[in-house]
Amino acid sequence: MADKKYKTKQREELENYLRTIPEKHFTVQDICAHFREEGKNIGTTTVYRQLERLMEEGRVNKYILDESSSACFEYIESDGKCHHPSCYHMKCEKCGKLYHLDCHEIEDLTRHLEEHHGFKVDPFRTVFYGVCAECSGEADHCGDDCECHHH
Amino acid sequence: MADKKYKTKQREELENYLRTIPEKHFTVQDICAHFREEGKNIGTTTVYRQLERLMEEGRVNKYILDESSSACFEYIESDGKCHHPSCYHMKCEKCGKLYHLDCHEIEDLTRHLEEHHGFKVDPFRTVFYGVCAECSGEADHCGDDCECHHH
DNA sequence: TTGCGTGCAAAGGTTTTGCATGGCA
DNA sequence: TGCCATGCAAAACCTTTGCACGCAA
Numbered sequence: 001m002a003d004k005k006y007k008t009k010q011r012e013e014l015e016n017y018l019r020t021i022p023e024k025h026f027t028v029q030d031i032c033a034h035f036r037e038e039g040k041n042i043g044t045t046t047v048y049r050q051l052e053r054l055m056e057e058g059r060v061n062k063y064i065l066d067e068s069s070s071a072c073f074e075y076i077e078s079d080g081k082c083h084h085p086s087c088y089h090m091k092c093e094k095c096g097k098l099y100h101l102d103c104h105e106i107e108d109l110t111r112h113l114e115e116h117h118g119f120k121v122d123p124f125r126t127v128f129y130g131v132c133a134e135c136s137g138e139a140d141h142c143g144d145d146c147e148c149h150h151h
Numbered sequence: 152m153a154d155k156k157y158k159t160k161q162r163e164e165l166e167n168y169l170r171t172i173p174e175k176h177f178t179v180q181d182i183c184a185h186f187r188e189e190g191k192n193i194g195t196t197t198v199y200r201q202l203e204r205l206m207e208e209g210r211v212n213k214y215i216l217d218e219s220s221s222a223c224f225e226y227i228e229s230d231g232k233c234h235h236p237s238c239y240h241m242k243c244e245k246c247g248k249l250y251h252l253d254c255h256e257i258e259d260l261t262r263h264l265e266e267h268h269g270f271k272v273d274p275f276r277t278v279f280y281g282v283c284a285e286c287s288g289e290a291d292h293c294g295d296d297c298e299c300h301h302h
Numbered sequence: 303t304t305g306c307g308t309g310c311a312a313a314g315g316t317t318t319t320g321c322a323t324g325g326c327a
Numbered sequence: 328t329g330c331c332a333t334g335c336a337a338a339a340c341c342t343t344t345g346c347a348c349g350c351a352a
Contacts, residue, residue, distance in 0.1 A: 133269025
């Protein structure tokens with residue numbers, strides 16, 4: 001099962017870049033745009049394939065927040081442990097921002113759901129939708145007509 | 152703000168059909184196929200637009216289970232109140248079943264998220280993804296190669 | 303030299319948009 | 328008669344696949 005893996009220039013540059021943005025969210029397009037700005041060019045296909053491999057290695061997470069928009073990826077520091085108490089996210093329906101849910105209560109709930117409901121939650125896939133503090137504070141300035149979440 | 156809404160044949164037929172499958176999952180294609188079988192024809196575009204409207208009215212939920220496959224919708228009984236202690240759902244990624252999360256712990260968490268994180272969760276939109284009791288019990292029969300969740 | 307990796311182009315899917323036509327009020 | 332709704336076709340997107348060429352080992 002020892003996969004033969006070549007260490008290519010693209011793979012190395014991609015990983016180097018990812019290391020500079022740990023735990024930030026990005027799309028395939030973001031990556032391509034970044035390298036284009038630096039004069040370097042990495043094909044879209046390659047980025048998809050490298051990210052897929054990194055996912056299999058558990059070094060990248062993939063989130064699907066909205067169809068009809070690109071999937072969101074996140075690089076995980078490769079020291080083998082998650083820096084967050086939990087891997088859940090909260091997504092604001094007003095401004096579109098995505099927050100890590102750093103909270104121990106959710107751990108308790110996760111355990112509760114498994115022990116009492118027999119349901120083993122996948123924190124990577126699970127997103128809490130709602131309204132964030134920022135947006136509920138300035139509700140008047142950011143109503144339904146606000147387009148800020150279309151960035 | 153009183154939207155002018157015509158009551159069209161298509162809208163009525165769609166709602167009539169949805170009422171027969173409350174809390175079941177369907178895609179836009181499913182709907183179109185159903186009406187095609189009955190000889191009636193409703194355009195894909197129309198279904199998308201009607202479902203969008205129903206979503207805004209809070210009578211339909213939309214789930215994104217996998218990119219590169221269609222979005223999933225669910226009709227909610229429209230009597231205006233939820234029959235469950237909480238309105239969260241758990242969705243099994245193996246068998247595709249959707250469970251209501253009848254649980255008081257989740258109420259506590261909701262309160263906690265609002266009070267300590269300033270995040271007001273929308274329980275109707277939020278779905279816990281994971282593996283249900285049934286499926287984790289028969290893990291051997293329903294492994295990664297199992298296609299049952301592709302219905 | 304071997305065979306994996308790359309990247310262009312094209313395909314495959316879902317969802318959205320434009321626009322002429324149809325139907326509700 | 329207004330004007331919203333419909334539905335076809337086309338566009339817009341994201342993602343995947345095919346294939347020839349390049350490059351690491």
